[in-house]
Amino acid sequence: MQRSDTPEQAEFRTEVREWLEAHAEPRKGEGDWSNGPREHTPEAEAAYFERCREWQRTRFDGGFACITWPEKYGGRGGTPVQEIIYGQEEAHFDVTAGFLPASISLVGPALMRHGSVEQCKRYLRPLMRGEETWCQLFSEPDAGSDLAAVRTRAERDGDEFVVNGQKLWTTSAQHCDYGILLARTNAEAPKHAGITFLLVDMKIPGIEVRPLITMKGDRHFNEVFFTDVRVDVANVCGEIDRGWAVAKTTLANESMMIGTGTQTQGTTASLVQYAMDHGRWEDPLVRQRVAEAYVQERLLGFLRDRLQEAVLEGRMPDVDGSVMKILWSESRTLRAEVGLDIQGTDGLLAGDDAFDHAYWQQLVLDRSMGSVGGGTLEVHRNGIGERVLGLAREPRADRDVAFRDLKTSTEG
């Protein structure tokens, strides 16, 4: 950062640093546990999740979780500036709450903005403390980029909804206690106007979670099947049939979050040493590619600094979330590919036979986490075209049509 802290910011930074030094170990490198589980066994992944949960609890108890949330909900009542300072300092330590801060900032604002007083009282504190973890039951086989096309049905039966259907790409569902669910409660209405946002206990009968193994080999995502699952009407967040508004609150947070994470998995500058170790650094093509990856990484860093600086100085950020997300995705892909290509034929290997326990192989296979997860690059390019540049939308075939009459992908 070019700018220097104001006295209050400096004081907060010192407080954060002292607290972190007392509770965490400094970061060492790409082999740190905070970069994720090294093995892709269910046991290793569950242990990693528990470790994340533990760090979330430590953060909360130290007063550094949900820094910007109002005190009445259990937050610190702090500023976005403090949130940024915390993130900058935490990045120096070998700690992570993994997926939890992301899931917390998807669920929390939706509850605070649209949930009832009872729901907030019941769910927010355990959410923030990582005692109860939440997954996002949004995407479906026929509702990916076109999320409002969800088909999972919730039919009213007295004081309950009966839920039937299938969710897909649900991150960490196998570890989570609760889920936020988008379900179709009215198929006669146009598709955005018949969705309800439900809070669901993942332990109740009729919910089956099947982990999906990604091409990288981990169990990041799940399929979640609902068979006659009974959910109390009291668990509607917002209004019945008006769940799309609640969903938009969560989605707005998502792309910005993906592009702005302060955690970096190593830096491109380390690729230079890596290329030297593999005897490739004198190759002008390798030098060009490493330099290009480095340029991309720095551009992303400059934009992130600008964004944070705007917040720190109380201005509206002028950097678009979709731009950040695309640059982030493309820069990590480039770095991963260069890292693997440097190894030449050794790049053919995997597991313990490969360099760095196949760290680079894993990174290459993880490309889609950036290019599809949190909205495909194509959907974000549409967003830039329409939202930022004011270009016309594609003509839509799904406006003002009853959802039941809409074609979906499987019908061709």
Place this chain on the structure above:
Amino acid sequence: MAFILSEEQAEFRDTLRRFFSETTPSDDVRRLMDTAEGYDASVWSTMAEELGLQGVPFDERHGGQGFGLDELCIVAGELGRALVPCPYFASVVLAGGVLKHVASEAQREALLPRIASGAVATLALVEPGQGRWDATSIRMETPPEADDGRLTGIKDVVLDGTTAEIILVVTRSPGSRGWEGLSVHWLEAPIEGMQPKALQPMDATRKLARLHFNGARSQVLGQPGEAGPALQVALDEALVALCAEMVGGMEFVHESAVDYARSRHQFGRPIGSFQAIKHKCADVQIDLEGARAAICAARDAAGSDEFPLLASIAKAHCSDAYYRATQENVQIHGGVGFTWEYDAHLYLRRAKSSQQLLGDADQHRERIARTLEAHA
């Protein structure tokens, strides 16, 4: 450059934008690029006398405005946006920058006020057959002290080399390499023993010349043989100003392409509603945001150890980004996009010349690689 300007800076930019759109509309750009001198003398003198633009980066005691790289980037951005053919880059940015950093105080006092009031100056660095904008391209030998600084050799692609009256020439001590042993000479043209020859440029908005030296007398700026480090600083600052110029042009072609994508209809809908077009526009937007951020980062680091690296990052990115933006602009405009009458090709040509000027993206990536290597 739209990035976080102070109120005064924004006002300055708006004034310049109005000034150039009134004094140098597209018709005048085309008229001027067909002339030998390549600029409008009366606009040039208004720029100096009424707006003080040629003095922007120089100290007040040197007849300048006492501004920094920020304001220089604003001027460069507006010149790039309107594609104003004039010797500003050669005179103020390149020669002025080199004088600022390399010359003795007495020499600065003698030369900078002249540049600030509109005298045209330039820097002769590249030599034929070398094709690179860096020290390795410099072969011309520094003459022995007893020889009145008589220069012999050829300098190539010298910006505004036929119109400049103050010419700065880079030479090297026999046996020296890289950035060591360099000297910068100053001479006043026309002069016996120096023949300028106009070259046909692909980008006619930048005039290029080949200078043949055959014993022209010159004086050394600063200390002979020790210009290298200061010359590098001057060239790095020029890189950032050039990137700002490129971003000015990039913003213009981007706006032009987006406007066209909004208004042009085919198949009963605006062409910008097709993803193939929308995504091109989005990609240019991403490139543009990266370019602006890179320039700001470099500008803010002026004078620090990281400045050369950040200047190269900016150039490596802007070189490719500006060229891509101009190509997409041609493509999005379809048939009219590649007519002579449309301005799209003027920007494409400018992007191409800007790519090469002060080193292309490959050259700067190689420099970045060397910097990273030094820190590995």
